[in-house]
Amino acid sequence: MPRQPVRSVAVVGGGVAGLAVAAALGDHTRVVVHEAQPERATTGWPLVLGPWARPALHALGILEPVVRAGAPVGPGRLFALDGRPLTRAHDAHLLAVPRPALLAALSAAASSRGVRVVDGEVTDPSTLDADLVLGADGVRSRVRALVDPRAGERVATPWVALRGRLAAAPPRRDVGEYWGPGLLAGLVPAPGGGYWFTTHRSDLGPEPLAVGPVLAQARAVGRDAAPAIRALLGEEAVLDHATATRLWLAPPLRHYVRGRYVLLGDAAHAMTPNLGRGAGEALVDAASLAAHVVRGRPLWEWQARRLPATRMARTASSLVMRAATAEHGAGLRDGVLRLSLGGAAPRGGRR
Secondary structure, three states: OOOOOOOEEEEEOOOHHHHHHHHHHOOOOEEEEEEOOHHHHHOOOOEEEOHHHHHHHHHHOOHHHHHHHOEEOOOEEEEEOOOOEOOOOEOOOOEEEOHHHHHHHHHHHHHHOOOEEEEOOOOOHHHOOOOEEEEOOOOOOOOHHHHOHHHOOOEEEEEEEEEEEEOOOOOHHHOEEEEOOOEEEEEEEEOOEEEEEEEEEOOOOOOOOOHHHHHHHHHHHOOOOOHHHHHHHHOOOHHHHOEEEEEEEOOOOOOOEEOOEEEOOHHHHOOOHHHOOHHHHHHHHHHHHHHHHHHOOOHHHHHHHHHHHHHHHHHHHHHHHHHHHOOOOHHHHHHHHHHHOOOOOOOOOOO
16 A cells, blocks of 8 residues: 555444544544444443553553553462362453443543544445545454455354353452363453353354353353352353353454455454453554554554464464363363463462
């Protein structure tokens, strides 16, 4: 793409990636964000942001309000599914932020910089009148087909996920992830208490998935799980507040840029949630892409930096999911984890 001023930008999608890139560009060019489901801004589970996301939040001018709205996850560890600790407690300096709070901060930043938001679905992004069309429209992206016609469709995984609220923060001794066989579960502190999640292989469908059948499968697979996991899955109230979804991936891409079309966030590299990098990578995408546009740098330079990093995160997330839910070789896996991630004292020993 020739180095010429970008006078107008159309952003398809008003989620984390879309609002972030709009906020970053709002002071420099005319930006319009197209959002098909504006009501979703007030829903969603907490997002976990790692330290790598903080420079992007700072560049967007929202680091302080996001930190205020969030809560540190604090130390956590990996457990075998039955509750045996596999690693010592470790603080990765993660921040759990309510999704509505993060979107509100991004929306306020975008609005203060003159960004216009239009409610309505974009069925054909090629008709948008803008110098750049940025696809921040998630795993179901329509812009993706304009970047790579062979990669328009999202990719199904064999995994389904349950997520639910915790009225109070989980006991510190229970915080972390519980790995297989057959089930991945987690307990995470968050503002207002916390949340839990499970993932297992399932052929249930089609979407939308009902919580009841997914919960029944999770209970069966997790019948020998740690008491903390069995207790939360056994609560009848789970049916009232949990959600059930199939996990989907973006297809592997060789490029994120084609002509005036650019992909970022889940539209480019939707991954399984195992490394907690989805929202953080979207913020980094947005801040770095905006910097390239403002400086008049060629977009292939941005792609050359972001594509390998996000491809690696996407691959690693899938590998961790397979390891965490493996039904065979769990003993060998657990032994390797003890050796490579700091080990853990035997049950009843010092920790």
